[in-house]
Amino acid sequence: MLDSKIPSGPLSEKWSKHKRDSKLINPKNKRKYTVIVVGSGLAGASAAASLSELGYKVKCFCFQDSPRRAHSIAAQGGINAAKNYQNDGDSIYRLFYDTIKGGDFRAREGNVYRLAEVSANIIDQCVAQGVPFAREYGGLLANRSFGGAQVSRTFYARGQTGQQLLLGAYSALSKEIASGNVQMYSRSEMLELVTVDGHAKGIITRNLTTGKVEAHAADCVLLCTGGYGNVFYLSTNAMGCNVTATWRAHKKGAFFANPCYTQIHPTCIPVSGDYQSKLTLMSESLRNDGRVWAPKKKGDNRHPSQIPEDERDYYLERKYPSFGNLAPRDISSRAAKEACDDGRGVGPGGRGVYLDFSEAIEKFGEQTIRERYGNLFDMYERITGENAYKQPMRIYPAVHYTMGGLWVDYNLMSNLPGLHVLGEANFSDHGANRLGASALMQGLADGYFVIPTTIANYLVTQKPGAITTDNAEFKRALEDVNARTHRLLNIKGKRSVDSFHRELGLLVWEKCGMARDFDGLTSALEKIPALRDEFWNNVNIPGSGEAVNQELEKAGRVADFLEFAELLCLDARHREESCGGHFRSEHQTEDGEAKRDDANFTYAAAWEHTGDFSKPSLHKEELQFEEVHLAVRSYK
Amino acid sequence: MNLNLHLKVWRQASPNAKGSFQDIEARDIPDHASFLEMMDIVNERLIADGKEPVAFDHDCREGICGMCSMVINGRPHGPERATTTCQLHMRKFRNGDTIWIEPFRARAFPVMKDLMVDRSAFDRIMAAGGFVSVRTGAPQDANALPIGKEVADAAMDAAACIGCGACVASCKNASAMLFVSAKIGQLNALPQGQPEKHRRTLGMVRQMDKEGFGNCTNQYECEAACPKDVSRTWIASMNKDFAVASGREALLASARERSEGD
Ligand SMILES: Cc1cc2nc3c(=O)[nH]c(=O)nc-3n(C[C@H](O)[C@H](O)[C@H](O)COP(=O)(O)OP(=O)(O)OC[C@H]3O[C@@H](n4cnc5c(N)ncnc54)[C@H](O)[C@@H]3O)c2cc1C
Numbered sequence: 001m002l003d004s005k006i007p008s009g010p011l012s013e014k015w016s017k018h019k020r021d022s023k024l025i026n027p028k029n030k031r032k033y034t035v036i037v038v039g040s041g042l043a044g045a046s047a048a049a050s051l052s053e054l055g056y057k058v059k060c061f062c063f064q065d066s067p068r069r070a071h072s073i074a075a076q077g078g079i080n081a082a083k084n085y086q087n088d089g090d091s092i093y094r095l096f097y098d099t100i101k102g103g104d105f106r107a108r109e110g111n112v113y114r115l116a117e118v119s120a121n122i123i124d125q126c127v128a129q130g131v132p133f134a135r136e137y138g139g140l141l142a143n144r145s146f147g148g149a150q151v152s153r154t155f156y157a158r159g160q161t162g163q164q165l166l167l168g169a170y171s172a173l174s175k176e177i178a179s180g181n182v183q184m185y186s187r188s189e190m191l192e193l194v195t196v197d198g199h200a201k202g203i204i205t206r207n208l209t210t211g212k213v214e215a216h217a218a219d220c221v222l223l224c225t226g227g228y229g230n231v232f233y234l235s236t237n238a239m240g241c242n243v244t245a246t247w248r249a250h251k252k253g254a255f256f257a258n259p260c261y262t263q264i265h266p267t268c269i270p271v272s273g274d275y276q277s278k279l280t281l282m283s284e285s286l287r288n289d290g291r292v293w294a295p296k297k298k299g300d301n302r303h304p305s306q307i308p309e310d311e312r313d314y315y316l317e318r319k320y321p322s323f324g325n326l327a328p329r330d331i332s333s334r335a336a337k338e339a340c341d342d343g344r345g346v347g348p349g350g351r352g353v354y355l356d357f358s359e360a361i362e363k364f365g366e367q368t369i370r371e372r373y374g375n376l377f378d379m380y381e382r383i384t385g386e387n388a389y390k391q392p393m394r395i396y397p398a399v400h401y402t403m404g405g406l407w408v409d410y411n412l413m414s415n416l417p418g419l420h421v422l423g424e425a426n427f428s429d430h431g432a433n434r435l436g437a438s439a440l441m442q443g444l445a446d447g448y449f450v451i452p453t454t455i456a457n458y459l460v461t462q463k464p465g466a467i468t469t470d471n472a473e474f475k476r477a478l479e480d481v482n483a484r485t486h487r488l489l490n491i492k493g494k495r496s497v498d499s500f501h502r503e504l505g506l507l508v509w510e511k512c513g514m515a516r517d518f519d520g521l522t523s524a525l526e527k528i529p530a531l532r533d534e535f536w537n538n539v540n541i542p543g544s545g546e547a548v549n550q551e552l553e554k555a556g557r558v559a560d561f562l563e564f565a566e567l568l569c570l571d572a573r574h575r576e577e578s579c580g581g582h583f584r585s586e587h588q589t590e591d592g593e594a595k596r597d598d599a600n601f602t603y604a605a606a607w608e609h610t611g612d613f614s615k616p617s618l619h620k621e622e623l624q625f626e627e628v629h630l631a632v633r634s635y636k
Numbered sequence: 637m638n639l640n641l642h643l644k645v646w647r648q649a650s651p652n653a654k655g656s657f658q659d660i661e662a663r664d665i666p667d668h669a670s671f672l673e674m675m676d677i678v679n680e681r682l683i684a685d686g687k688e689p690v691a692f693d694h695d696c697r698e699g700i701c702g703m704c705s706m707v708i709n710g711r712p713h714g715p716e717r718a719t720t721t722c723q724l725h726m727r728k729f730r731n732g733d734t735i736w737i738e739p740f741r742a743r744a745f746p747v748m749k750d751l752m753v754d755r756s757a758f759d760r761i762m763a764a765g766g767f768v769s770v771r772t773g774a775p776q777d778a779n780a781l782p783i784g785k786e787v788a789d790a791a792m793d794a795a796a797c798i799g800c801g802a803c804v805a806s807c808k809n810a811s812a813m814l815f816v817s818a819k820i821g822q823l824n825a826l827p828q829g830q831p832e833k834h835r836r837t838l839g840m841v842r843q844m845d846k847e848g849f850g851n852c853t854n855q856y857e858c859e860a861a862c863p864k865d866v867s868r869t870w871i872a873s874m875n876k877d878f879a880v881a882s883g884r885e886a887l888l889a890s891a892r893e894r895s896e897g898d
C-alpha cells in the first residue's frame with residue numbers, strides 16, 4: 001500500500017531520470033491551477049516563490065505577522081552543501097553517506113541522495129539572491145565543520161544563517177507577491193484540512209486578527225508547517241511552533257511517520273526555573289572550538305577554574321577520539337546525560353556540563369573567537385548573566401528538531417492524493433537523527449528544487465479549479481472548526497492553557513525524552529488521555545473568538561499536542577530497538593551505545609488514524625538499501 | 637532573588653477602542669526570568685483572576701524573529717543596548733521599580749490590541765523592490781562571483797536587521813528610514829543587486845512614503861534603539877542612491893519626451 005515511488009536505476013541517476021519522466025504542464029494551463037502553501041519558512045517560502053514563478057497561482061499562509069518571521073529565521077549555524085570548495089575530499093556521495101549514517105540507517109537512500117545532489121544548487125541560488133554568506137579575503141565562500149562529518153562543507157552567515165536564507169526566500173516571495181501571483185495571508189492559522197473524495201483540496205483558517213474563520217479551495221495543498229518539538233513544551237523552537245496543521249491532516253487520513261524520532265540538541269542553555277518558557281540553543285558550530293567536559297569527581301562544585309586539568313573528563317574526546325567534540329547530536333546528548341546521571345553535572349540541579357573555550361582563546365586570541373561566535377557569547381551572557389570568555393559555558397541537551405512527520409513519497413506527496421509535505425513537517429530525509437546544518441538544506445531543496453518538478457505529476461491528473469468552497473465538504477469542515485472553537489471557549493474551567501502544556505511537556509520529556517523504556521512509556525500512555533480529558537473539562541480560556549485571542553490560539557495547539565503525544569509514545573514503545581535519537585534503555589550495547597535491530601525494524605513506521613487514539617494502525621515501509629551496507633554506526 | 641514590580645501596562649481592546657494604562661502589581665518575579673517570562677507570569681495570574689491576559693507579539697524569544705515589540709519605560713525594547721524585549725532579563729531591574737509598558741506607536745503601525753501592532757507596512761515596502769529578480773533555476777556557480785570580504789561583511793551588517801520596527805517607534809517623526817535603508821543598502825552594496833539598484837531604491841522609498849512613515853530629521857534615535865546595531869550610515873547611502881536614481885529618472889523622462897516630440 002505504501003509506495004515510495006523511488007525511481008528505478010542506479011542511485012546517482014534516479015533524480016535525473018525522475019525529472020525526465022515527470023509530467024509537464026504548459027505555461028498557459030499552469031495559470032489555471034491554484035496551490036495552497038501553508039507555511040512561509042524555508043520550505044514554504046521557497047516553494048511558494050518557485051511555483052509562482054512557474055505560473056501557478058499560489059495562496060500562502062503563516063501565523064506570524066509576516067512571512068519573514070517563520071521559525072527558520074532562528075537557525076544559527078549553517079547549511080551543508082557538497083561543493084567541495086575546500087578540496088577536502090567532499091562529494092555528493094560523501095554527503096549522502098554521512099547523512100544516511102548520521103540518520104542511523106533509517107532514511108531512504110533515494111531521497112537522501114537527491115538531497116545531496118541538489119545541495120550545491122541551493123548555495124548558487126541563495127548567492128544569486130544576495131544572501132551574504134561569510135567569505136574569505138579572496139572573495140570566495142567560507143566554510144566551517146559541523147557534527148558527524150570530517151569535511152568542511154557548512155556555509156554560514158555569521159551566527160544567523162537561517163535568518164539570511166529565510167530573508168532570501170522571503171525576498172523571492174515578496175517579488176512574487178508584487179507580481180500579484182502569490183496572495184499572502186499572514187496572521188492566519190490553518191485549523192483544518194479539507195478533503196474531497198479523499199483528495200486534499202483546501203484548508204480552513206482562522207484570521208488571528210479578526211477571528212474570522214475562512215475556507216480556501218485549491219487544486220492541491222502543501223504543508224510546510226515545521227516540526228512538533230513543542231510537544232515537550234520546553235524546546236529550542238519558537239513559541240508558536242505546533243503540530244496542528246500536520247495533525248489535522250493526519251486525522252483526515254494522512255499517515256504520520258516515525259513520530260518517535262526526535263532530536264535532542266546537546267548544546268543548549270540549561271533550565272533555570274519553572275517560569276522558563278523556552279530553551280536557547282548555543283549553536284553546534286561552537287563545538288569547532290569549544291571542548292566539552294564534566295568534572296571527574298561526583299558532586300564537584302568547585303568553580304570550573306579551580307578544577308585542575310587532570311580532574312576534568314573531556315568525555316567526548318575520550319569516548320569518540322576520531323570525531324571528538326564533533327560527535328553527532330544524539331551521541332553527544334546522551335553522553336551529557338550520562339555524566340549528569342552519574343552525579344557529575346554542574347550548575348543548578350546538576351543538569352549541565354561545560355563547554356570550554358579557554359584553549360581556543362589561548363590559541364587564536366579572544367578577538368578571533370569574538371569574530372566567530374560573538375553574537376552567541378552575547379546571547380549567553382544576556383540569558384545567564386555569565387561571561388563565557390572568562391568561564392566555560394554551562395550547557396545541557398534540549399529538544400530541538402523532529403525527524404518524524406507526515407509520510408511522503410519521492411514526489412513529496414503524502415498518501416492523501418494532493419497533500420504534499422515539505423521541510424521539517426515531513427519525515428523523509430533524516431532517518432532517526434539529523435546532522436547539523438542539514439535541515440536548512442532539506443527545507444530549501446524541497447521548496448526550490450523538488451516540488452517545482454514533482455507537483456505536476458499530481459496536477460496533470462486534476463481538472464483545474466474543479467473544486468470550490470461551495471462543495472459540501474468545505475461547509476462541513478467550517479462547521480467542525482466553529483464547533484470546536486465554541487466548545488473550547490465554553491469550558492470555562494480553572495486551569496490555564498500553559499499549565500496543561502507544561503504538564504504534558506514534562507511528562508513526555510521524562511518518559512519519551514533522551515532515554516525511553518517500555519514501562520515509562522506505558523505509564524505516559526496512561527497519563528496522557530487523563531490529562532487530555534482534564535483539559536477538555538477544566539481549561540480556562542478568557543475572551544471570545546471574534547477578535548485577537550492568544551489564549552484561544554494556544555489552546556487549539558495544546559489540544560492537538562495532547563492527542564499527538566499519545567502517538568509519539570506509542571511509536572516509541574513499538575520500536576523495540578535503539579536508533580539515532582530514539583534510545584530505548586533496554587536496547588544498548590555494553591558500552592551504552594544505541595543497538596539497532598535491523599532484522600526487525602528496518603522500516604519507516606507510518607501510522608494511520610483510526611478514530612481511537614490508542615489504536616492507530618501501523619503501515620510499514622520497508623527501507624531498501626541498495627548502495628550502502630548497514631553498519632554499526634561508529635564515531636570512535 | 638525575586639522582585640516586586642509596579643507595572644503600568646497599555647490596555648486597548650481593539651484597533652478603534654480607546655486605550656489606557658492599567659496598574660498591575662507583579663510580585664515575586666524571579667530575576668533570572670526574561671521580560672516576556674515576567675509577562676507570562678502576570679498573564680497566568682490575570683487568567684486565574686478571571687481577567688483577560690495582556691496581548692503581546694512574540695515568537696522566537698531569541699532576539700532574531702523581530703516579532704516582539706513593546707516600549708518599556710519609554711524605550712523600544714527597553715533599556716539595554718542592542719537587546720530585544722525577549723532577550724531583556726529581569727536582573728536588569730530593581731525591586732520596587734515602576735515599569736511602563738506600551739505598544740510601538742506610529743501612524744503606520746496601528747495598535748491591534750494591547751501591545752500588538754500591525755507592521756504589515758514593512759512587507760509592502762519589501763514587495764516594492766526588496767529583492768533581486770532571479771528565478772529559481774540554475775544560476776552560475778556561487779564561487780564564479782567572488783565578492784570581497786569587506787563588501788560581504790558590510791552587506792551582512794545591513795542584513796542583520798530583524799524588521800522589528802523599533803527604529804520607527806523610537807523616532808519622533810515615526811520615520812522608517814533605518815529599516816528601509818538597511819534593506820536597500822544590503823542589496824545595493826552587492827554586485828547581484830546592481831541591475832535593479834535604481835528601480836529598487838525608488839520603489840521602496842516611495843512605498844515607505846505612501847505608508848505614512850515620517851521623514852528623517854537626523855535625530856538618530858533609531859540607531860540607539862536598534863537591537864541589531866544597524867548603523868545610521870545606511871541612511872546616508874540610501875539618500876545618495878535615491879538622489880542618483882531620481883535624477884536619472886528625470887533625465888530619462890525628459891529624454892523620452894524629446895524623442896516622442898520628434
Ligand atoms: C534555534 C534553532 C537553530 C537551528 N539551527 C539550524 C542550523 O544551523 N542549520 C540547520 O540546518 N537547521 C537548523 N535548525 C533547524 C531548522 O531551522 C528547521 O528545521 C527549519 O528551518 C524548518 O523549516 P520549515 O520551513 O520546515 O519550517 P518553519 O521555518 O518552522 O516554518 C513553519 C511555517 O509554517 C507556518 N505554520 C505552522 N503551523 C501553521 C498553521 N497551523 N497555520 C498556518 N501556518 C502555520 C509558520 O507560520 C511558518 O511560516 C535550527 C532550529 C532551531 C530551533
Ligand code: FES
Nearest residue numbers: 695697702704722
Ligand atoms: S520574540 Fe523573536 S525577536 Fe523577540
